[in-house]
Amino acid sequence: MEQSTAIQQASNVKNKAATKSAALQEPRIIRYTLTFIALAFLAFFIVLPLVTIFITAFQKGVDVYFAAITHPDALAAIKLTLIVVVIAVPLNAIFGVMAAWSLTKFNFKGKNLLLTIVDLPFAVSPVIAGLVFILLFGSQGLFGDWLFANDIKIVFALPGIVLATIFVTLPFVARELIPLMQTQGTSEEEASISLGASGFKTFWYVTLPNIKWGLFYGLILCNARAIGEFGAVSVVSGHIRGMTNTMPLHIEILYNEYQFSAAFAVASLMSVMAIFTLVVKDIIAWKSKSS
Amino acid sequence: MSSLIMPKKSRRIIPGFHLSLGYTMLYVSLLVLLPLSMIFIHTMSLSWSAFIDIITEPRAVASYKISFSTALIAGLLNVIFGTVIAWVLVRYQFPFKRIIDGLVDLPFALPTAVAGIALTSLYAPNGWIGQFFDFKIAFTPLGIIIALTFIGLPFVVRTVQPVLQNISAEVEEASASLGANRLQTFRRVILPELLPAILTGFSLAFARALGEYGSVVFIAGNMPMKTEITPLIIMTKLEQYDYAGATAIAVVMLVTSFLLLLTINLIQWLANRRFVH
Numbered sequence: 001m002e003q004s005t006a007i008q009q010a011s012n013v014k015n016k017a018a019t020k021s022a023a024l025q026e027p028r029i030i031r032y033t034l035t036f037i038a039l040a041f042l043a044f045f046i047v048l049p050l051v052t053i054f055i056t057a058f059q060k061g062v063d064v065y066f067a068a069i070t071h072p073d074a075l076a077a078i079k080l081t082l083i084v085v086v087i088a089v090p091l092n093a094i095f096g097v098m099a100a101w102s103l104t105k106f107n108f109k110g111k112n113l114l115l116t117i118v119d120l121p122f123a124v125s126p127v128i129a130g131l132v133f134i135l136l137f138g139s140q141g142l143f144g145d146w147l148f149a150n151d152i153k154i155v156f157a158l159p160g161i162v163l164a165t166i167f168v169t170l171p172f173v174a175r176e177l178i179p180l181m182q183t184q185g186t187s188e189e190e191a192s193i194s195l196g197a198s199g200f201k202t203f204w205y206v207t208l209p210n211i212k213w214g215l216f217y218g219l220i221l222c223n224a225r226a227i228g229e230f231g232a233v234s235v236v237s238g239h240i241r242g243m244t245n246t247m248p249l250h251i252e253i254l255y256n257e258y259q260f261s262a263a264f265a266v267a268s269l270m271s272v273m274a275i276f277t278l279v280v281k282d283i284i285a286w287k288s289k290s291s
Numbered sequence: 292m293s294s295l296i297m298p299k300k301s302r303r304i305i306p307g308f309h310l311s312l313g314y315t316m317l318y319v320s321l322l323v324l325l326p327l328s329m330i331f332i333h334t335m336s337l338s339w340s341a342f343i344d345i346i347t348e349p350r351a352v353a354s355y356k357i358s359f360s361t362a363l364i365a366g367l368l369n370v371i372f373g374t375v376i377a378w379v380l381v382r383y384q385f386p387f388k389r390i391i392d393g394l395v396d397l398p399f400a401l402p403t404a405v406a407g408i409a410l411t412s413l414y415a416p417n418g419w420i421g422q423f424f425d426f427k428i429a430f431t432p433l434g435i436i437i438a439l440t441f442i443g444l445p446f447v448v449r450t451v452q453p454v455l456q457n458i459s460a461e462v463e464e465a466s467a468s469l470g471a472n473r474l475q476t477f478r479r480v481i482l483p484e485l486l487p488a489i490l491t492g493f494s495l496a497f498a499r500a501l502g503e504y505g506s507v508v509f510i511a512g513n514m515p516m517k518t519e520i521t522p523l524i525i526m527t528k529l530e531q532y533d534y535a536g537a538t539a540i541a542v543v544m545l546v547t548s549f550l551l552l553l554t555i556n557l558i559q560w561l562a563n564r565r566f567v568h
Contacts (some may be wrong), residue, residue, distance in 0.1 A: 045441050
């Protein structure tokens with residue numbers, strides 16, 4: 001007991017010495033100035049915009065707020081956004097696992113090229129991401145005549161919105177899993193296989209538990225972007241109210257019609273989702289650190 | 292072990308090579324390569340002189356200047372403030388630190404259109420912040436810079452933060468015990484370690500800002516020659532069914548971002564060689 005308190009005291013002295021040392025710590029005035037600059041910047045760029053959204057949303061009262069978010073066009077936009085997310089996110093999650101498996105468990109020629117291609121959608125402007133699908137499936141596009149002859153609509157309809165969203169969010173899960181699986185190596189899988197487990201069993205019982213938090217993290221980021229994608233979806237949607245308007249496009253229309261309270265009401269729903277994303281992200285980061 | 296005994300077979304022990312690689316290749320071919328190749332195939336339908344005419348239109352050239360300069364300034368602002376924020380979050384203690392740390396990622400999670408309308412209403416002439424300024428912020432290039440700074444902030448903070456966390460105290464102690472003052476230690480010891488991360492963060496923020504659309508269209512005012520960004524030119528041409536024109540401008544954007552990534556990778560490689568080894 002006495003010994004431990006002695007050690008504690010010694011370490012306290014040491015800590016005090018460290019904090020006092022002018023050579024290891026900035027002068028107090030600089031510490032306070034830097035903290036002030038950082039917090040002021042975050043207040044102006046992050047906190048105030050967030051506060052504005054909620055205040056403007058409720059400016060004209062709770063009735064207007066609920067009228068805005070239960071308007072048939074708003075509900076149609078919410079439904080369309082959910083449909084798009086439910087298709088796009090799982091597809092990109094399966095792709096992310098497949099891509100990470102092939103890129104981290106094996107060596108082959110052209111690996112770096114494939115890595116670059118997987119990253120490519122991040123380097124492309126969302127507007128261009130939409131444009132490419134117009135060029136493929138639009139009336140003047142590569143498959144335009146064929147689609148018209150067979151009466152299939154891709155652009156200015158749900159399939160186009162889903163395709164554009166898949167393109168924009170394609171790298172998220174893969175980007176999260178590749179570095180993680182790289183550091184984990186292949187020895188555990190090799191052991192499982194050589195003990196007689198099947199490939200799928202090995203993936204399910206050995207790999208998946210190791211990567212679950214990374215996978216979840218990638219899913220959350222992919223989901224947030226898929227819900228909020230604006231540029232790419234705006235190009236391929238055609239803005240048909242109640243039909244091909246996702247939530248961000250609905251916000252744009254309301255805003256351009258000067259229905260600010262309604263626009264911010266729908267925006268506040270999306271902000272709640274964004275805050276929820278941040279909270280879940282934090283929990284995942286904490287869980288993965290502790291496990 | 293296994294690689295020592297049977298180097299060739301170790302690769303084959305784990306199943307699923309053909310399945311996973313085949314699936315990956317098919318997926319990226321259909322959803323990334325084929326769509327993107329359409330940009331170049333479609334441009335082929337234009338003659339060289341027609342292509343040059345479209346991409347050197349005064350309105351297009353003005354948009355390159357606006358997009359490039361605002362993205363550059365926003366990137367530099369992010370370097371300065373992003374590094375300060377990362378520093379403060381790693382080194383200092385203050386209340387609500389964990390919540391504030393989490394809030395840095397908001398630009399990643401908040402839809403760009405929502406960010407766009409929120410920033411516009413704040414910085415508009417009658418907005419909470421805009422009313423305190425004699426000059427206009429929203430609907431000028433300043434507004435574009437603000438939107439792009441918002442979008443790019445997490446890139447710099449999140450690349451610098453882990454590097455700063457991993458700098459061992461011993462290095463700084465050594466520097467101090469050799470007689471360096473705090474500023475010298477920062478300039479000569481800490482900053483060189485941070486520089487590659489700062490560069491990465493800058494390049495990610497800059498590349499994202501060049502292509503950004505959602506947050507900018509609301510705050511920019513979109514006046515041709517003055518506050519019209521390049522992605523908006525593509526959008527306008529598409530609305531007029533001028534697919535050839537939209538595609539030509541898209542080629543300029545794609546080639547620019549490709550060259551940019553190449554340059555940045557080169558700079559980073561040089562920086563790593565100089566500072567790490």
